[in-house]
Amino acid sequence: MKKKVVSVLLCAGMALSLAACGSSSSDTTTTDDTTSAAEETAEAADDTEEAEEAEAADEGQVLNIYCWNEEFKTRLTDHYADYEEIDSTTGQIGDVTVVWNITPSDDNAYQDNLDATLLEQETAADDDKIDIFLVEADYALKYVDTDYTMSVYDLGLTEDELSEQYQYTQDVMTDSDGVLKGVSWQACPGVLFYNREVALEVLGTDDPDEVQAYVSDWDTFNETAATLKDAGYTITSTVNDTYRVYSNNVTSKWVEDGVINIDDNLVAWVEDSKALVDAGYTGTSELWSDDWSAGFYPEGNVFCYFGPAWLVNFSMAADTEGSIGYEGGWGACEGPQGFYWGGTWICAATGTDNETLVADIMRTLTCDADVMTEIVEADDDFVNNQSAMEALAESDYSSDILGGQNPLSMYCENAGSIDLSNTSIYDQGCNEEFQSAMKNYFEGNATYEEALDLFYTAIQEKYPELTIPE
Numbered sequence: 001m002k003k004k005v006v007s008v009l010l011c012a013g014m015a016l017s018l019a020a021c022g023s024s025s026s027d028t029t030t031t032d033d034t035t036s037a038a039e040e041t042a043e044a045a046d047d048t049e050e051a052e053e054a055e056a057a058d059e060g061q062v063l064n065i066y067c068w069n070e071e072f073k074t075r076l077t078d079h080y081a082d083y084e085e086i087d088s089t090t091g092q093i094g095d096v097t098v099v100w101n102i103t104p105s106d107d108n109a110y111q112d113n114l115d116a117t118l119l120e121q122e123t124a125a126d127d128d129k130i131d132i133f134l135v136e137a138d139y140a141l142k143y144v145d146t147d148y149t150m151s152v153y154d155l156g157l158t159e160d161e162l163s164e165q166y167q168y169t170q171d172v173m174t175d176s177d178g179v180l181k182g183v184s185w186q187a188c189p190g191v192l193f194y195n196r197e198v199a200l201e202v203l204g205t206d207d208p209d210e211v212q213a214y215v216s217d218w219d220t221f222n223e224t225a226a227t228l229k230d231a232g233y234t235i236t237s238t239v240n241d242t243y244r245v246y247s248n249n250v251t252s253k254w255v256e257d258g259v260i261n262i263d264d265n266l267v268a269w270v271e272d273s274k275a276l277v278d279a280g281y282t283g284t285s286e287l288w289s290d291d292w293s294a295g296f297y298p299e300g301n302v303f304c305y306f307g308p309a310w311l312v313n314f315s316m317a318a319d320t321e322g323s324i325g326y327e328g329g330w331g332a333c334e335g336p337q338g339f340y341w342g343g344t345w346i347c348a349a350t351g352t353d354n355e356t357l358v359a360d361i362m363r364t365l366t367c368d369a370d371v372m373t374e375i376v377e378a379d380d381d382f383v384n385n386q387s388a389m390e391a392l393a394e395s396d397y398s399s400d401i402l403g404g405q406n407p408l409s410m411y412c413e414n415a416g417s418i419d420l421s422n423t424s425i426y427d428q429g430c431n432e433e434f435q436s437a438m439k440n441y442f443e444g445n446a447t448y449e450e451a452l453d454l455f456y457t458a459i460q461e462k463y464p465e466l467t468i469p470e
Contacts, residue, residue, distance in 0.1 A: 058353075059096070059353060059354050059355075059356055059357060060096070060126050060127065060129075060131070060352075060353035060354045061095065061096060061097060061127060062096065062097050062098075062099055062126075062127040062128075063093065063096050063097070063098045063099065063131045063132070063354050063357060063358075064099050064101060064127075064128070064129065064130050064131050064132070065098065065099070065100055065101065065131065065132045065133070065134075066101045066103075066110075066113070066114050066117070066130055066132070066133040066134065067100070067101075067102055067110075067133070067134040067344075068102065068103060068104055068105045068110040068134065069102065069104070069105075070102065071310075071314070071344060072134055072344060072346070073100055073102070074379075075185060075365060075375065075379075076091075076098075076361065076365070077091070078378065078379070079364075079365060079371050079374060079375055079378075080093075080361060080364055080365065082094060083098070088100075089102070093357065096354065096357060101113075101117075111139065111142075114130075114133055117130055118130065118133075118148050118349065121148065121349060121350070121351045122351060124351075126353045129349065129351050129352060129353065130349040130351075130352070131348070131349060131352040131353075131354045131357075131358055132346060132347065132348060132349065132352075132358055132361070133347050133349055134344050134345065134346060134347070135182065135344075135345050135347060136342060136343065136344065136345075137172050137340075137342060137343050137345075137423075138427050138428035138431070139425075139427075139428045140172050140173060140182070140345060141423070141424070141425045142425055143181075143347060144172075144173055144174070144175045144181045144182070145175045145176055145425075147350055148349060148350055149175075149181040149182065149347045149348065149349070149350065150181070150347075150348040150349070150350050150352070150355075151179045151180065151181060152180050152181065152182065152183055152348070152359075152362065153179075153180065155348055155355055155358060155359040155362065156355075156356075156359045157183070157359060157362060157363060157367070161363060161367045162180070162183065162366075162367060164367075164369070164384075164385045164386050164387050164388070165183070165184075165187075165366065165367075165384045165385065165386070166187045166384055166386060166415045166416065166418070167416075168187075168340070168415070168418040168419070168420050169183075169184050169187055169343065169345075169384050170183075171420045172343070172345065172420060172423075173345050173347075181347060182345040182346055182347040182348075183345065183346055183362050183366040183367075183384075184343055184344060184345045184346065184366060184384050185344075185346075185365040185366045185372065185375065185381075185383055185384055186309075186310070186343055186344065186381055186382060186383055186384055187340075187343065187382055187383065187384045187389075187411075187415045188308035188309070188310065188340045188341055188342050188343040188382070189308060189338065189339075189340050189382070189410075189411045189412075189413075189414030189415040189418060190244065190245070190248075190306055190307050190308045190311075190335075190338070190339045190340055190341050190414065191306075191307075191308075191332045191333065191334060191335060191407060191410050191411065191414070192215055192304050192305075192306055192332065192333050192334065192335030192336075193304060193305045193306070193307065193311070193312050193316075193330045193331070193332055193402075194206075194211055194215075194303055194304040194330065194331050194332075194333065195295075195298075195302065195303055195304065195324055195329060195330065195331075196329050196330065196331045196403055197298065197324075197329055198228070198231075198233055198301075198303050199211050199303075199331065201231065202227060202228055202231045202233065202303075203224075203227075206331055206403075208331055208332060208333045208405065209333070211331060211333050212333040212334055212335075215304070215333065215335055215336060216336065217336050218268070218272060218336050218337075220336075221235070221335075221336050222272060222275070222276065222281075225276060225279070225281035225282070226279070226281065228281070228303050229279065229280060229281050232301060233301045233302065233303050234280075234281060234282050234283065234295075234301065234302055234303065235276070235281050235282055235302075235303045235304060236276075236282045236302065236303070236304060236305065236306075237282070237283060237285065237291070237292045237293075237294065237295040237300070237302045237305065238282060238283045238284055238285045238286070238287070238291075238292055239269075239273035239276065239277060239282055239283075239284055239442060240284075240285075240286065240287050240292075240435055241282075241287075241292075241304075241305055241306050242269065242272075242273070242306060243269060243431075243435055244306065244307075244339055244340075244341045245306055245335065245336065245337050245339045246265050246266060246268060246269035246337075247265070247266060247269070247431060248337075248338075248339035248340060248341075248418075249265050249337050249338075249339065250263035250264075250265045250266065250422050251263060251264070251265070251422065252422060253422045253423070253424045254424055254426045254427060254430040254431075255424055255426050255430075255466060258465065258466060258467055259466070259467050259468075259469050260430075260456060260459055260466050260467070260468055260469060261469065262434075262452075263422075266434065270438055270441070270448070273438070273442060274441065274442055277442045277443075284439055284442050284443055293316075293317070296316045296317040296320075296323050296324060296325065297317070297322060297323050297324065298324060298329075306335060306339070306341075307341055308340065308341050308342065308343075308382065308411075309380060309381055309382040309407075309411065310342065310381065310382075311341070312325065312330055312332075312401055312402070313379070313380040313381065313399075313401060316330075318401045325401045328400050328401060328402070328403040328404065329403065330401055330402050330403065331402060331403060331405060332402055332405060332407040332410065333410070334410055334414070338413075338414040338417055338418070339414075339418075340414070340415075340418045346361070346362055346365070346366070348362075366384060367385075369385050369387060369388045372384070372385045372388050373385075373388045373391075373392065376388070376389070376392055376397070376408075377392075377397070380399055380401065382408070382411045382415075386412075386415075386416075389408055389411070389412050389415075390412055392408050393406065393408035393409040393411075393412050394409075426459075426463060426466070429459065429462045429463065430459060433455055433458040433459055433462065434455055436455075436458070437451045437452070437454040437455035437458065438451050438455075440454060456468045
C-alpha cells in the first residue's frame with residue numbers, strides 16, 4: 001500500500017518540478033492550472049490510501065494455511081519479505097496471524113483432514129476458515145473441479161503476470177470450464193540422477209553426456225543394468241523408481257468411458273521390471289522405505305534414481321554427512337524418457353477473508369522473477385518461470401549436490417514438453433494400486449493375471465462406478 005501511495009506522491013512532485021522548470025514569463029493561468037493539478041494528484045493519493053486502508057480493514061486477522069509438510073512454509077518464511085516466524089506453527093504478516101495446519105500425507109491423512117474442514121468452510125467462523133491449501137498433481141483435479149477453489153483471476157492475478165509459467169503447471173490446475181484454480185512456484189521435470197563414483201568405476205566416465213549414452217533408451221538401460229550387476233551394483237533401488245517415467249509417457253487415460261484401461265506403456269513397465277527383478281538388477285521395495293533410501297549412501301550400491309530437482313535436493317539425504325549428495329557425488333542426465341513428478345500448487349479456498357493477502361503471496365512466489373531466481377540460488381529448486389530458468393541455465397549457476405554441474409538446461413527442455421492430456425481424477429488411486437498389485441507378480445507370489453485381478457478388485461472397491469474390461 002505504501003509503495004502505491006509513494007508512487008502517486010512522486011507523480012505530484014514531478015508535476016511541480018516540471019512547472020518550476022517552465023518559462024518565467026508564464027501567465028497566471030498556467031500557474032493556477034499547475035497548482036490545481038498538484039492538488040488533484042494529492043487528493044488522488046489520499047483517496048488511494050483511504051481505499052487501500054478500507055480494503056485492508058476488510059481483510060481477516062488470521063491466515064489459515066493447510067499443507068502436508070514444511071516445504072511451502074520454508075518458501076514463505078525465506079522468500080516472502082513480510083513474513084515473520086513466531087514459532088513452528090505460527091507466523092505474522094503485518095497485522096495478520098499465520099496459522100499452519102500441517103498434516104502428513106501418510107494413509108491419506110492430509111486429504112481427509114482437508115476434506116472434512118472444507119465441508120465446514122461455509123459455516124466456519126472467519127478466523128477458522130481455510131484461506132490457502134496446497135495440492136499435488138496426482139489429486140489436484142479432485143479440488144480444481146469444485147467450488148471449494150477460487151479462480152486466481154478473481155483474486156486479481158492476470159494472464160500477463162502468469163505468462164512466464166510453464167504451461168503444464170497451469171493445465172494441472174485448470175477446471176473443466178477453463179478456469180485456473182491454483183498456481184505453483186515450482187516446476188518438476190525429471191531426470192536421471194546417477195552415482196558418479198559408480199559411473200567412473202563401471203562405465204569409465206562420469207561425464208553427463210557420456211553417461212547418457214548408457215541409459216538413452218530402455219533397451220540400452222537394461223543392458224547397462226547387466227553390466228552394473230556384474231560389478232556388484234543394482235541399476236535402481238526398486239522397480240518403482242522407473243514407474244513415473246513409464247506412466248508419464250502413456251498414450252491413453254487410466255479410465256476410458258468408465259472402463260479401467262491399462263496403457264501399453266504400463267504393460268511395458270511390468271515386463272521390463274519383471275525381467276530386471278528376476279535377473280537381480282533391481283529390487284521391489286516401496287518408495288520412501290529404508291531399503292529404497294539405502295542407495296543415498298555409497299554402501300547402498302545403487303547406480304541411479306529418477307526424479308525432479310526436489311528429490312535430489314530435499315529427499316536424498318543431501319544434508320546428511322556421509323551421503324552421496326553431501327559429498328557432491330551425484331550427476332544428472334536425461335535418461336530414457338522425459339517425465340515429471342509431483343509439484344505443489346497453491347489454492348485459495350472459497351470463503352477466505354484474506355483475498356488480497358492470498359493474491360499477494362501467489363503473485364510474489366509464483367510471478368516475481370527476482371524472488372523465483374532467489375529460490376533457485378538459495379534452495380536449488382527448479383522454479384516455474386521460463387525466462388528466469390533459461391537465464392540461469394546459461395549462467396555460472398551450479399549444484400554442489402551434483403558435483404558442480406548445472407542441470408537447468410535439461411530441466412528446461414523437459415518442462416516445456418510435459419503433456420498432461422492423459423491425466424484423470426483416478427490417477428492417484430490407480431497408480432498406487434497398480435504398483436502394489438504388480439509387486440506380487442515381481443516377487444513371484446502371483447501370476448500376471450492374478451496380479452491384475454488384485455488390481456481390478458482394489459480399484460473397484462475404491463471407485464465402484466468403474467467397470468473391468470472384458
